[in-house]
Amino acid sequence: MKLKSGCIFWPQVYPDPEPQFPRLDRDIQCDVAILGGGISGALAAYHLVRAGIHAVMIERHGIGHGSTAASTGLLQYEIDTPLVELARKIGTDRAVQAYRASLESLLAFEPLVDELGDSCGLRARPSLYLASEERDIESLRAECEARRSMGIDVEFLGGEKLRDEFGFQRPAALRSRRAFEVDPFKLTLQLVRCSVKRGLEVFVDTRVTGYSGRDHGLTLDIAGGPKVTARKVVFATGYEAMRMLPPGLCRLASTYALVSEPVASFSGWPQRCLIWESARPYLYMRTTEDGRAIVGGEDVDTADVHQRDALLETKAQVLGERFSKLMPEIPIEAACAWAGTFAQTKDGLPYIGALPQFPHSYFALGYGGNGITFSLLAAEIIRDLFLGKVTERTHLFDFAR
Numbered sequence: 080m081k082l083k084s085g086c087i088f089w090p091q092v093y094p095d096p097e098p099q100f101p102r103l104d105r106d107i108q109c110d111v112a113i114l115g116g117g118i119s120g121a122l123a124a125y126h127l128v129r130a131g132i133h134a135v136m137i138e139r140h141g142i143g144h145g146s147t148a149a150s151t152g153l154l155q156y157e158i159d160t161p162l163v164e165l166a167r168k169i170g171t172d173r174a175v176q177a178y179r180a181s182l183e184s185l186l187a188f189e190p191l192v193d194e195l196g197d198s199c200g201l202r203a204r205p206s207l208y209l210a211s212e213e214r215d216i217e218s219l220r221a222e223c224e225a226r227r228s229m230g231i232d233v234e235f236l237g238g239e240k241l242r243d244e245f246g247f248q249r250p251a252a253l254r255s256r257r258a259f260e261v262d263p264f265k266l267t268l269q270l271v272r273c274s275v276k277r278g279l280e281v282f283v284d285t286r287v288t289g290y291s292g293r294d295h296g297l298t299l300d301i302a303g304g305p306k307v308t309a310r311k312v313v314f315a316t317g318y319e320a321m322r323m324l325p326p327g328l329c330r331l332a333s334t335y336a337l338v339s340e341p342v343a344s345f346s347g348w349p350q351r352c353l354i355w356e357s358a359r360p361y362l363y364m365r366t367t368e369d370g371r372a373i374v375g376g377e378d379v380d381t382a383d384v385h386q387r388d389a390l391l392e393t394k395a396q397v398l399g400e401r402f403s404k405l406m407p408e409i410p411i412e413a414a415c416a417w418a419g420t421f422a423q424t425k426d427g428l429p430y431i432g433a434l435p436q437f438p439h440s441y442f443a444l445g446y447g448g449n450g451i452t453f454s455l456l457a458a459e460i461i462r463d464l465f466l467g468k469v470t471e472r473t474h475l476f477d478f479a480r
C-alpha cells in the first residue's frame with residue numbers, strides 16, 4: 080500500500096544523518112519480534128527493552144518512513160469521538176476509562192522525551208476545539224460538563240470570550256489545557272536509537288514472507304532465507320495490517336496536509352494552540368518548532384490511492400484558503416503538501432492486543448485521529464501482556480470489545 084505521497088515534510092528537516100541499520104541476513108532468536116519501524120513499533124520497542132525484554136525490530140523499508148513521516152504530530156487526549164457520543168456507543172464507564180487512558184498516555188510523552196535526552200519538538204500547547212456551527216454549541220457545553228465531571232481540565236468558551244481571547248469568529252469552543260505538538264519522525268528515530276543502546280536489534284529492508292506457529296512461539300520467514308524465532312510477535316505494521324483483520328472493523332480514508340514556510344509572527348494565534356473543530360471531517364492546525372504553520376484535513380472517503388493523489392493540489396489550495404480565513408493576520412506560503420491514507424474505527428478507539436487466529440501475536444494498531452497517543456497506549460499494554468499483566472485497559476481496546 081502506498082501510504083502517502085507528495086512532499087513529506089519531517090524527513091526534510093531531520094537535522095542529522097538518519098541512523099543506518101543492516102538488512103537481516105542470518106537466523107536470529109528473540110523474546111519479541113516487532114514488525115514495523117514506525118512510531119508504534121518504536122514505542123513498543125522502547126517499552127519492551129526498558130523492561131529487559133530482548134526485542135528485534137524488522138522493517139520492510141526504512142525507520143519512520145511509513146505513515147509516521149506523514150503525520151502532522153498533534154498529540155491530544157481527545158478522541159475523535161467526543162466523550163458524550165462515545166458513552167452512547169460503549170457505555171459511560173468504558174468511555175470514561177478510554178478518555179482517562181488516552182489522557183494518561185498523552186501525559187507520558189513529557190517524561191518519555193526527558194529520558195530520550197531530546198525534546199523531538201515536543202511542546203506543550205493548549206488545544207482549542209471550535210464549534211463549526213451554531214447548532215454545535217449545546218453539544219460542546221454537554222461535552223465540557225461530561226469531561227469536567229471525570230476530572231479533565233477543560234473550559235467552555237462562548238462566542239464572545241473566544242473572540243476576545245483568540246480573535247476567532249466561531250460560535251463557541253472547548254479549551255483543553257493538556258496537548259502537545261511533536262516531530263513524529265524525529266521522535267521515532269530517537270526512540271529507536273535509545274532502544275538500540277538497551278539491546279534492541281534493528282533490521283531494515285527486511286521483508287517477512289510468512290510465519291508459522293510453534294508451541295512456544297512463532298517463526299518468521301524472511302525474504303532471502305533467514306528465519307526469526309520469537310516467543311511473541313508484535314504487528315506494528317500500521318494501516319497495512321488491515322488486510323489481516325476481520326472485515327468491517329476499520330475503514331480507510333484519505334487525508335491532506337500542508338506546511339508553510341516559516342512565518343514572520345504568530346501574533347493572532349494565541350499560545351500557538353492546537354486547533355480543530357466539531358465539523359466532520361475536521362480542519363486542524365498547529366505550529367512547528369521552526370516557526371511554520373501546519374494545516375490538515377479535507378478528508379475524502381476513499382482508499383483509492385490514485386483518487387487521493389489526483390486531489391492533492393486542489394486540497395492543498397483549499398487548506399491554505401481555510402487557514403487564511405481563520406488566521407487573516409498570518410500570511411502563509413506553502414512549503415510542502417502531502418496526502419496520506421488513514422484508518423478509522425467505528426468507536427474511534429484503537430485495536431490493541433491479540434487475535435485468536437494469530438497465536439503468539441499482539442497487534443499495536445493506533446487507528447484514529449490521535450494515532451500516536453494510541454501507539455503509546457499500545458506499547459504499554461503490549462509490554463504488560465508480555466509480562467503477564469492484565470489491567471482494565473487491556474479489555475478496553477482489545478478485538479473482543
Ligand SMILES: Cc1cc2nc3c(=O)[nH]c(=O)nc-3n(C[C@H](O)[C@H](O)[C@H](O)COP(=O)(O)OP(=O)(O)OC[C@H]3O[C@@H](n4cnc5c(N)ncnc54)[C@H](O)[C@@H]3O)c2cc1C
Nearest residue numbers: 115117118119139145146147150151152153317419450451
Ligand atoms: C496526513 C496524516 C496526518 C496525521 N496526523 C496525525 C496527528 O496529528 N496526530 C496523530 O496522533 N496521528 C496522526 N496521524 C496518524 C499517524 O500518522 C499514525 O497513527 C501513525 O503514524 C501510525 O504509526 P505506525 O507505526 O502504526 O504505522 P507506520 O508509520 O505506517 O509504520 C508501520 C511500518 O510497518 C512497516 N511494515 C508494514 N508491513 C511490514 C512487514 N510485513 N514487514 C516489515 N515491516 C512492515 C511499514 O514499512 C511501516 O514503516 C496522521 C496520519 C496521516 C496520514
